[in-house]
Amino acid sequence: MTAKPDLAVALSEVPERRAAPAGFDGRLVTRVHFGNEFCDRLIPSPARLQKALDWAQSHGLTVSLATPGVTEDGLAQLCKLFPLLPEKSEVIVNDWGTARLLCADFPTLEPVAGRQLCKMIKDPRLPSRSWRAVSPPGMRAGAFQAVLDRLGIRRLEADVPPLAAPEDFAPLGKRLSVHAAIGYATKGRVCKIGALARPRAEKFTAGLACRRECLTFAAAMDRRAATADEPPTFQRGNTVFYHHTPAMTEALHQATQRGWVDRIIIPGDWHGHHRAD
C-alpha cells in the first residue's frame, strides 16, 4: 500500500487531447480505464481498443480494459479484444464468467474484480449508516477472498457508499481501487433511454438494439421523500448513479491518507451527468 494512490481516469472514447486532469491530490493520471462497465452495447470494437492502446502508449499511460456483465455474445466480443492487450494488462471484470475465461484462456492478463462483483449496500436514500447493516459488504469474508484467489484476482474495485466511513476501506488482503466522485446504486439490463427509438411494443426488452442514446442524454433524478443531505442522483443509460457528498469525499480522503487505497479512479466521459470535454 502507498500513502499516495495512483490515479486512473475512466474513458469510453479516445479523447482528442490528453486526458490528464491535474490537481487531484497534486498528481497526474497514469492509467486509463478504457471501455464500459455497465453495458455490453458499449464494448469497444477491436479497432477502437487498438486506437486507445496506441493513444495511451503515445502519452505514457497504461490501459486497463473495463468490461461489463455479458451474455454469450458479449463474451465473444471480449474474446476479440483480449489478444490485443499487452501482457500483464489489467482487465476489470464485472462478470464471474469473464473472470473464469481470463483465468483459463488468457493467463497473461490480470483480472481485477470490478465494483459490480464487490457488492455492498449503496442506496443513496438511506437516512443513517445503521441501515447498511441489513447486508454488510462481503469483500472481507474469507470465503469470498478464496474465490478471488482461485481466479488469480489480486485487486478489487469499490465504490464509496453513501454514509461511508474511512474504515469501509480498511485493508482486506488485496489491492484496492476506489471510484471517486460518483458511485452507482443500481443498474438494469433493460435500458429506458435505450428504448427511445424503438416501437412501443419493443421497448424495455432484453438485448435491445439501442442507438446508444446514453451517449447523448442523462437525467437528474428528484424524489419527494428526499432528505436534505441525500446524494444527488442521476441516471445514465441503464444505471443509477449518485454524486459523492462532502462527507463521502472526506471518508475516501482519510482512507487514502492511511494508505488503504491503492488507486483512485476518476470518472471520465460516460459516468457523469455531463460529459467531460
Place this chain on the structure above:
Amino acid sequence: MDITAPISALAEIAPTAAGGADEIYCGCIPERWRSRFAAGALSRRMMGNLTSLEDLGQAVEIAHDHGKRLSLTLNQQQYDSAQMALILELAEQFAALGGDALIIADPGLLAAIDALGLGLRLHVSSVAGVRNSQAAKFHQDLGAHRIVFPRYLTLDEMAAVTAAVPELEFEAFVLNDGCLFDEAVCHTLHLPAKMGGAICMDSYALHYDRDDGAALSPEDAERLADNEKAYRRWAWHKFSCGFSTTEDGLPYGPCGLCALSGLARAGVTIAKIAGRESPTGRKLKSLEMTVGVRDRLAEPATARRFAQALRRRPDYCAERYMCSYPDALLADDLEITA
C-alpha cells in the same frame, strides 16, 4: 418441465404440493440469526420467511410426505464472515433435517458450503446474475448443480448457456415479482413506503439534459416524455398491473407462461414461480395457471393459447409489457388470442 413454487408458512405446503408443484422453496430466519443480526437479511426477502428450525424441519417433513423436494433460500448478494459462519451452521442443520437443496447467490458461500460435503443440491440464485456459459461453469466449479437464470434474458441467450453446460440444470422465472433493475447489481433496499419503498417504485421525477450542453429540442422533449410515459406503463405491468388480479384471483404481472414451450426448447427444465411474500391465494393461483400450461405442453400451440386466454385480457398480452419473454412473441409473430 418441473415447477418450483414458494411458500412462507407451513400451512401452504400441502396445497402447494397438491396443486402440482414438483419442488417447494422457502426462506427461514431462525431465532439464532435474529438475535445476532437483528436487522441482517438472511435472504433476499425480508418478509415471508419461516421463523424457526423447528418449522424448517416440519417443512421438510411435510414436503417429503407429499413426495416433493424442499429448497432453502440463502440468496443475499453477499455476507460478511460472521454471517457466513452462522449460515454454514444453518446449512448443516438443514442437511440434518433432510432438506434437499440450497439456493445461493454469494460465490464464496457456495464454495464454502460445497466444501462441507453435506450432500445437498446447490442451486445458484437468479441474484447471482448468470448470463453466459463461463459464468455457469464458474459456479459449477464451485459446486453448483443448477442455475436459476436472472430476469431479462432472451430464450436464445438462455439456449446458448444451456447448450454449453448440459450437465447443469436450468431454471427460469415464469410468474410474478418484477424487479425493474437487475437483482445481481441492485445495491438498494426496499425501504418503508414513507421513505420511498423500492427504488424502482420511488417517486423520482427525471429531468433530462443533453451532454453537449444544448437545450433539448421540442422534438427531443416530446420523444423523451413519450418514452417516460411508456416506461411508467411498462413498470405498472411489471408491478402486477397495480398489484391486481382477475375477478377469480389470477394474478397479473410478469408472465412467461406462453413461452413455456420455448423455455423448454431453450434447455430450461424447471419453471420458477416467484412471490414468497405473496398471500397464499396468489401463490396457489399462480401455481394453478402454471400447471395448466405445463399440462398442455405436449401441444405447444394449445399451451400458448391456453396461457394467453387465462386472464381474459388479450390487450395486456398484446401490449407485451407484462411479458417476461417478449422475444418469444416477437420471433414467432404470434397472434394474441382471447
